[in-house]
Amino acid sequence: MAYAALLSALQALRKATQQDHLYNLSTIKHQITILDEKLCFLQDFLENDPPAGGIATDSLEGRIREAAYQAEDIVDFHVQNPLVPVTVRRSIYQDFQNVVDEVVSIVQQVVVIKESRKEIKALQLSDHTYGDAPIGKTAMVGFDDELMEIKNQLCGGSTNVKVVSLVGMAGIGKTTLATNVFCDPCVEYHFHVRAWTAVTQDHRRSNILRGLLHSMAENSSPGSEQVDELVYKSLKGRRYLVVLDDMWSTEAWDDVKMIFPDDHNGSRIIVTTRLVDVAVYANSSAPFHQMRFLNEEQSWELLRGKVFGEERRCPRELEGTGRWIARNCRGLPLSIIVVAGLLKVDRRKHQWENIGRDVSLAVTASRDEEEHLPTEILLLSYNHLPHHLKPCFLSMGGFPEDYQIPVFQLIAMWVAEGFLRPIRSKSLEQVAEAYLEDLVKRSLVLVTMNRSNGKPRFCSIHDLLRDLCIKRGRFERFLHPMNGIQESMKQKRRLWFSKCVEWFHFRNACSSPARSVFCCSYNDEVLIGFSHLKILHILEVNFEYFPIHILQFLHLKFLAFASGFIRYSTLPPSLPKLENLQSLIVGSSVKFSSHEYRLVVPLPIWEMPQLRHLVFLNITLSPASFLSPVLENLQTLSRVRNFSFTREAIERIPNLKRLKGMYTGRSSLYQLGNLIYLHKLETLNLCFVPTAAVRFGVPLGVKKLTLRGCEIPWEDVTAGIGCLPNLQVLKLKCLSGVGEEWEAVEGGFPVLRFLLMERLDLRRWVAEATHFPRLERLVIRHCSRLESVPCGIGEIATLQMMEVDHCTPSAADSATEILEEQLDLGNDALQVRVLPLISNQF
Template sequence: MAASIFSIAQKLALMISNEYDFLSDVPDQAQSLCKEISLMTSALQDASEKHRTRNEVKEWLNQVRDVVMDAEDVIDFFIYVAQRQRHRNILTRYTICYPNQLYHLHQLGKKMENSIKKMSQLSVRRSTLGLAISEEGESSVGSMISNELDQLPFRRRRGDLVQEFSIIGFEKEEGDIVQKLLIPIESPRPSPSVVSIVGMGGSGKTTLARKIYKRNDVKSHFQICAWISVSQQYSIKDLLHVIMEQIKPLTPEEKKELNVESLMHRLSSQLKETTYLIVFDDLWRPKDWNLLKQALPVQGDDFQSRVLVTTRNEIVARCADPSVTPFFLRLLDEDESWKLFLTKLMIGCPEDLEDLGRQIIHKCHGLPLAIVVLGGLLSIKPRTHNAWSKVLDSVNWELNQNERNCKQVLALSYTELPDHLKPCFLYLGLFPEDYEIWRNKLIWLWVAEGFVQPRGHLTMEDVAEDYLEELIQRSLIQAPVRLYDDRVTYFRIHDLIRDLAISEAKQERFLEVLGSADHSLISTNKSRRLSLIEHTGGMRGSPAAALNQGTTPNNLRSLFCLHSKGNMEMIKKSSYGAMKLLRVLDLQGVKSISNSLLKQIGKLILLTYLNLRGTNIKELPSSIGDLRNLQTLNLRYTRLRQLPNTIMKLKQLRNLVFSSSPHDGIQSFDYPLDQMMDLQILMLNEGKWIDSSLEKLTNLRALSIDSSGSMSPYKEVLLNALPRLNHLRCLQLKDWTRIGGNEAVVLPVSFSGHLELHHMDLLGISGILDFPPNLTTLSFNSPGGQGIEELMVNLKKLPKLRCLDLTSVDDLGSNVIFSADGFRQLEELVLMYLGFTVEEGALPNLRVLNIIGSDELKRLPCGLKQVVTLQELTLGLMSDELQDRVRKDAGEDWDIIKHIPSIKIDESKHGFILPNACQYDIDSWC
């Protein structure tokens, strides 16, 4: 309940500060409102914990939310009116707008007074409900939990919710953990080694730990073994009693007399002279570990003892023992899921129901707890097609209604989140099931929504990235792919986590999802955010129909049209009028946006985020320049050929993305961008803006310049500007005329001072003096102008280079040499139209190798045979001779590559599709 209130309160405080020029005539009301909201938010944690068991607290929270949202509407509307008047000419502003502004100021003051009055009344009510105002929002971890918290369902039933289920698929993980526990550590250490199991709720952490704990070889290895379930709320004294009961039970008198300090001293003394294994199950916070570890001996030969921790939070694991890498519990694959499911069915699955059963289990996406719940449910259902079909059609409902439901387990992770992360987590519910959410997009949205709190000198995007990493570390989202600089590219959320986010968000009027099978089409809760998701089957109507019925709420702040195949006339002109307070509009992939409809976007003057990526738009209206609050404008993969000059009015822009290809015929952009001093990411075709602006954009983190004409006229400017842009993390320069045989643009630039630059993509550029010292990914096309030997000498010096893509156009037949004194960290290598030699001891970490299109390459280098780390090899567009030499078991070069597990040999002479190695898009770099 606190998430929506907290996010709005934070936003209001920032708005009142930023828009002081608009609110200067009502400063007392504005400050009083801020103060009242601050008092409310300071009691939110206490209220949020108690509202689950006390209806009057829940009602109080609802009233606070409504008042805060009404206050947001009042201030947003006034700022909208004021900014609209600002755009008009001077005569109109003073003859018509100024009198209107006085009227609106009067109305604003009255409405603020009304909100303050309601807040004051709620403040009195807060006191009568006994809600505490906390500076930190949290009581001491070591203190006794309140009586009310003891009655919470998740507290009472923690033991029931963690159901013991069979271990399927974690045999290797079990063996590795046991090895960590049993193998002695050679060097003494002052405290026991801590082994941690990290995973999302319901992934089987406790079950795996319990199986390991019960193993005979583990039990016999340690003189003392103890198991402690910690959970979110606990009494440190009670936990110490639990440990002592398993080591040397206390008498009733001792239990009463010994305080926490005495108990810790006694326990430490008992453990000091023995070898022990203690399991701390379900540890939530680093400070919990810091408290509990005080009971462990800090002297003696404890390096033979062990502690096993299970947690959802990677930060806890790292804190417990930074020297031991945690075990991250993966989700089950399809076969493992099916085996676990069969163990719950007890007497097997009828052959005619296997297909249905597999469809049901597929919806669990490998989460063991969900599989166990559904397996247990089907074990008591009739073994008929009709009965199992009903379960398939209501999987999410069944998982949440079952007595030991998954939502209750997963909700523990949400309630434990700090306030600033709760709205960020709820936001994930806007995206469809199985959706790949790109890091950049989410970060831009969080910043545009006002969720990100300033932190020192960090950019808002850097702070948002920290938020994202913390959600990953808390096992709430899955990050399957990371770049070589360890940044996430995209991530997913489990369907049950998504359902949790949507459920909690709907209760708070934070967001509404329309069009999916488990949500009604008509929004009834006046949510601030609306996500329209096209559903492909079994539904009456569509999101388009919902909007055409005039259901778009006039308090909407964010609108997403995801996977929408319908015509965008579903958003009528009247709808834009109703959405005048809109701040986020995402129409990515919508194919039918009319020009008349597009022109209406210019009226949404409060917009901070506009995503038209992948749409059919051919022209951008000049009114786009009226969106003075716009931070992100994404125009990638549209049919645009030219940007209007009014773009240069968008002084708040942080991200401008507009891409081209050599055949698009996109015109150059010739207007200055030097007023956009907050630009973080810029993707734009070449033009005179380079002359007038580039060297001034010193806050850029990612820069991409495409040239379908020639970049040569801007050579001198680039030489002067690039050394100044020393905050760059990604640089992409592409002169497509180079493909036509023109000379490469020689840029004798040294990037030695660019310590943050990790990724470079250069096409038709040569002459680089020094590459960035921390470069991890390089795509270099047409190195002939540079000189192959000179280039390789520079590249092999880079200590962190892990992905390299080299393509030659002019120097067909050139040979690159990989020597043993360089490229020590290289993991992926793409060579196009180049021969190569691998010396003995070279490329010791290479995993992926793609060799494409060299007719001159008649045989593979013998040195590949000793690159034992190679896992994938792709050969394409080969000479006939090489094709014969690499034939399996028969070719002369087969012996060189037969040790590689995955080999793809494409014998075609055209149409070859290059694998994704090293071909990272700027979207994932930034």
């Protein structure tokens, strides 16, 4: 992965400029300047003028990658070893010069490539094979509702030309659904003329239009100046259906949209695409159709039909295995169809079981019905990615199958890896969020759970895409799965150890060049030789104590114990030895008594200048003083205990965005009123044990506020919290509000979108629609005294969901009445769930 290597090398070079013992050498300073300039040129080339695919491209990117790795290694060695003998340090000049010579040679090659492209474009042929229109329906399971929905959009509604977009990942059935719609007798009867063409990634306007002519049986061979006119005349005055299959860019739509006449006769255009942005661009006035995965029963039905034909009779001894295989296809029709072809050839049970154990391997090692490798179909999506997204996508191959990836951890890892190009006025985390959003829009990443503010909380990738990440990552020398069978760690920068790896195969490993390690099992003896390690992501591993030997990895930037936990959850006070650490993230659900918490030694985070995110179950921080340095980078402090927010502390964390704190005893000791001076704070979560009346400050910029046990009178909730101008999410838990009546007022909660009320002693709630004008979701749980939900809540125009869980029967009845009233008024967008008293959803 040349692009990721360039970013990492540039970071290392710029770090070298901060090292006096290295940068003060004038000859080295000159070489670093040259390298920085040339590597930036190559970065710009990959971003804005990337080479076409092929062996020559792979060779060029391989040269770029290796030269960047060499530059990074030289800097890392000399930065890490400032006290090496002078005779050794003198070699740095020659080392740098060798890299400079190689990079200059690469730049010369790139210049030649860029100049020769002008000639190549002039010689390119304009003709190619057109995508033929489908000749009939294809087998389709699980899309009956979608088929009817699309048919209704085509044959009804507005008389203006309308674009219907089908969006989803490769192999999910976009073309199959479009084909069945296109060939449906009712659709065929409704339209005077139908046309179909495949757009392809390297589209040309003339080829798209020639494809449409070809599918309409127009046998003429017009010149490029006539093809526009012929297509226009073929459609003019007639009700037409045009399918533009597999569109990859908004430019392709711009090239052809003016050719389609609008005679106000109900003509329609279907666009299939993997890219949300393309779908929205083609028709921003209507929602696109997001293709969904098949459920388990639909997957089995499709598999059974492909293996056993129309009769669908599966021998009883094979059905259990067949259903297991169908489930392992993860709802992707492409996987099911390819696997069915393998099962049909050999119907012995043990052979089916072998396929079921690794469906992804079976799919990618086989050919589908049209003799296209499924991997190549998916590879189109990867090849279409801009260079800055490729390392982010490939890094997701380091997570296990079906793994729910915490988005917060993923973003922090991308930041530490150096995959992100800084953008002015945006933090690196905001850049990473935009990258992830782009991958989601390209149908490569799935959002599996959202936060209460609508942002993604967990994401995942389909098994076939994960397999693509691993294979492509290995091919590009980006990510290397270590299987333990004669595996060498030489020249491998990112390693992935699975659960089943046999660590004894690596016991003799030493001086590994690895910078990043993903591991689903752990062996501290093997990792001792990883002196260059910067990223350590430990997945699904539990520890009794914090593994103290990790402190030997002095260059760590990112350390995460993702889905395991540390039983005796304390951080060593010597943690600041990791002075480069940016993120320490520990996922844990272990609970501790207050006695265990009192034993924790305070952590001196003020000695960790690079720290950005600290998420741990049990953090006691050393107090800040006027001598403590300012932590400019710190954005997240989660699960801190009894920390005193003195003015000195506030001044030393000026850019804090997320704070989660727990307090025991007298809260007045901790100066929580000073929280109002955290001007960058966006998320605040405060828990008080035991519950007590507490006073604290909330900054005006807070967007998400979670409170537990602070016993605020309801009138203060209205007058104080209700006036926060940016508050979008409010969670009131466990007596955070006290009193029998809460009377809201107009003008409060101006932008609140999510409200949770949980374990409150509230009896009477008085509110109207104008009191929560932007509310979208209301959740009420375990409010055992609440008499009713205010009827005015149902009149909030933006309200989409209301959930009443384990409340009084009268509260449940009032929620049901609100729903019925809204249905009578024609509002069928509101959903109401009453649990557990009423289990059905209206």
